Amino acid sequence: MVTATAYANSETSQNPRRVSILGSTGSIGCSTLDLIGRNLNRYNVVALTGNTNAALLAKQAIEHGAELAVLADPDHYQDLKAALSGSSVEAAAGPDAMMEAVARPADWTMAAIVGSAGLRPTLEAVRQGTCVALANKECLVSAGDIFMKAVAAAGTQLLPVDSEHSAGFQVIDPDTCDSIEKIVLTASGGSFRTSSQAEMAAATPAKALKHPNWSMGAKLTIDSATLMNKGLELIEAYHLFPVTPEKLDVVIHPQSIIHCLVEYSDGSVLAHLGMPDMRTPIAYCLAWPERMWAPTKRLDLAKIGTLSFEEPDISRFPALRIAREALEADNGATTLLNAANEIAVDAFLKGRIGLPSIAALVEAAIEMAARDGLSKPGSLEEVLALDEMGRDLARSLLSKFTKSNLAS
Numbered sequence: 001m002v003t004a005t006a007y008a009n010s011e012t013s014q015n016p017r018r019v020s021i022l023g024s025t026g027s028i029g030c031s032t033l034d035l036i037g038r039n040l041n042r043y044n045v046v047a048l049t050g051n052t053n054a055a056l057l058a059k060q061a062i063e064h065g066a067e068l069a070v071l072a073d074p075d076h077y078q079d080l081k082a083a084l085s086g087s088s089v090e091a092a093a094g095p096d097a098m099m100e101a102v103a104r105p106a107d108w109t110m111a112a113i114v115g116s117a118g119l120r121p122t123l124e125a126v127r128q129g130t131c132v133a134l135a136n137k138e139c140l141v142s143a144g145d146i147f148m149k150a151v152a153a154a155g156t157q158l159l160p161v162d163s164e165h166s167a168g169f170q171v172i173d174p175d176t177c178d179s180i181e182k183i184v185l186t187a188s189g190g191s192f193r194t195s196s197q198a199e200m201a202a203a204t205p206a207k208a209l210k211h212p213n214w215s216m217g218a219k220l221t222i223d224s225a226t227l228m229n230k231g232l233e234l235i236e237a238y239h240l241f242p243v244t245p246e247k248l249d250v251v252i253h254p255q256s257i258i259h260c261l262v263e264y265s266d267g268s269v270l271a272h273l274g275m276p277d278m279r280t281p282i283a284y285c286l287a288w289p290e291r292m293w294a295p296t297k298r299l300d301l302a303k304i305g306t307l308s309f310e311e312p313d314i315s316r317f318p319a320l321r322i323a324r325e326a327l328e329a330d331n332g333a334t335t336l337l338n339a340a341n342e343i344a345v346d347a348f349l350k351g352r353i354g355l356p357s358i359a360a361l362v363e364a365a366i367e368m369a370a371r372d373g374l375s376k377p378g379s380l381e382e383v384l385a386l387d388e389m390g391r392d393l394a395r396s397l398l399s400k401f402t403k404s405n406l407a408s
Contacts, residue, residue: 022121024112047069048069049071057083058091068101069091103124112135115138119380134159163276180247180265185233230320279295279296333366336369336386337366341358
């Protein structure tokens with residue numbers, strides 16, 4: 001686990017923290033700005049980036065006094081420029097502009113771009129020596145070794161935003177890591193925790209998007225429904241915390257109150273509890289190494305009454321097994337896993353494949369790649385090439401898993 005030596009900038013009204021948000025128009029970005037808006041004297045917004053939503057990005061940039069607003073998609077540049085007309089906010093778009101946003105001097109950067117598009121700018125933020133709050137899974141799932149080496153080389157701080165990893169970060173004492181026997185991530189079980197395999201096979205995207213506890217984007221919600229999200233989090237935890245894969249585990253916890261448990265050699269189990277609201281881990285990252293007030297519902301255990309736990313059912317949720325096998329293979333399979341999963345989830349959301357076919361398609365893509373030989377990528381360019389190969393394989397296999405072919 002990387003601990004900070006270089007990030008000690010205090011945030012006071014005389015010395016506010018300069019912050020940038022990569023992916024400000026998504027759910028994590030909006031929650032981050034909500035917290036910043038409640039603490040205006042503590043933060044100066046440097047750069048905000050989005051994908052295609054020019055109207056929302058411009059609104060955010062003007063409201064928070066950002067220096068720069070950048071869209072990843074240059075086709076929407078004129079819309080952004082028009083929306084920012086009359087303000088002091090600079091407008092830009094395209095890949096080079098995204099890198100310019102990262103290069104703007106900042107003390108703290110929220111990395112919340114969804115997908116592999118977030119790899120290059122997040123890695124550059126790390127290399128700039130900025131404290132990075134990491135909400136982009138791909139940095140660790142697809143390029144974990146490369147990314148963590150960059151963090152160590154820059155001597156900066158990486159703060160996990162996922163509720164489970166943030167919980168682990170808060171619970172684990174760096175001085176007693178050798179005594180850790182197990183780190184257990186909790187999972188809500190998603191939209192189909194109690195559903196039969198037949199019910200899951202018939203599930204519609206609309207039903208899958210109704211998460212019982214969390215408010216998240218579509219991709220993350222579907223990953224929760226298949227438990228792929230928890231598999232990806234196991235891979236992230238391996239890179240974030242000083243344990244081997246066999247010391248990582250998952251337990252189903254429907255209430256989503258306990259986010260992580262850490263078992264020690266003396267039999268002690270330390271747990272982090274909190275209501276399911278992403279503003280809690282985001283607030284922890286924003287204020288680190290201090291804490292700040294967040295407008296979240298307070299935990300009332302007496303009112304909740306019961307906390308329950310279950311073993312994951314791997315027969316109904318094979319994605320968890322597939323992710324663990326990819327991690328243990330240590331040969332680039334996690335990069336393929338992530339890439340193929342993005343293609344599969346998109347196909348499900350478009351109604352082309354059923355929910356169970358997501359994991360089946362991902363596994364088939366990994367198996368096909370493994371037959372030709374896989375090796376761990378050694379650079380960002382190799383990661384991106386392997387990512388593209390995973391997408392191409394998934395697309396080539398997609399027709400085998402379409403509803404019409406499976407029914408015939």
